[in-house]
Amino acid sequence: MHRSTLVASALALAAGAGLAVLLTPSRRIAHDRLLPQPAHLDATARALLRQRMARHGADMNELVAAVVLADLDEAQRRARSIAEDANLARPLSGDATELNSALPQAFFRFQDELRARARDLAAAAARRDAQATAAAFGQVASACVGCHLAYLGR
Ligand code: HEC
Numbered sequence: 001m002h003r004s005t006l007v008a009s010a011l012a013l014a015a016g017a018g019l020a021v022l023l024t025p026s027r028r029i030a031h032d033r034l035l036p037q038p039a040h041l042d043a044t045a046r047a048l049l050r051q052r053m054a055r056h057g058a059d060m061n062e063l064v065a066a067v068v069l070a071d072l073d074e075a076q077r078r079a080r081s082i083a084e085d086a087n088l089a090r091p092l093s094g095d096a097t098e099l100n101s102a103l104p105q106a107f108f109r110f111q112d113e114l115r116a117r118a119r120d121l122a123a124a125a126a127r128r129d130a131q132a133t134a135a136a137f138g139q140v141a142s143a144c145v146g147c148h149l150a151y152l153g154r
Pocket residue numbers: 029033034035036037038046049050051053054056057060082107108110111114140141143144145147148151
């Protein structure tokens with residue numbers, strides 16, 4: 001094998017190994033990773049949020065895999081799912097009024113932000129632009145973190 005081919009294959013292998021580590025289940029968002037429970041929300045609101053966040057976590061795991069592997073169809077599906085789920089003004093179940101009044105304004109701002117950034121990602125994936133999709137992924141993650149920090153009062 002030509003030397004440069006060898007180097008290229010070694011690099012490809014290393015990249016593959018890195019990716020495998022990144023995508024290995026233990027590195028995924030674990031079901032027992034919880035944000036600390038806030039005292040200011042009642043049990044109904046927390047149960048609804050937890051349900052919603054379990055779906056975000058699952059979508060996000062699949063999204064990161066789809067983005068790095070340039071599976072743009074799957075990236076688009078997952079981003080749309082995250083955007084559609086970011087609609088706590090109209091929860092799919094439970095008492096919307098109670099939940100809304102328990103949450104701070106910042107929560108809804110970050111929710112809008114998440115929905116917008118997830119739609120950007122879906123649009124980039126629809127354009128078949130893998131690099132723009134990766135950049136949009138960073139923005140989606142940023143919206144997740146923003147709300148979590150606001151929620152924790154940081
Ligand atoms: C609008 C606010 C908001 C946004 C945006 C948001 N989260 Fe959350 N997230 C929360 C809240 C509130 C909790 C804590 C719920 C609770 O009390 O259990 C939470 C908790 C979590 C948890 C831990 C599970 C739990 O129940 O504590 C995961 C995982 C999670 N979020 C993932 C995500 C991901 C991934 C995104 C972005 C795609 C995201 N979140 C975006 C508000 C948000």
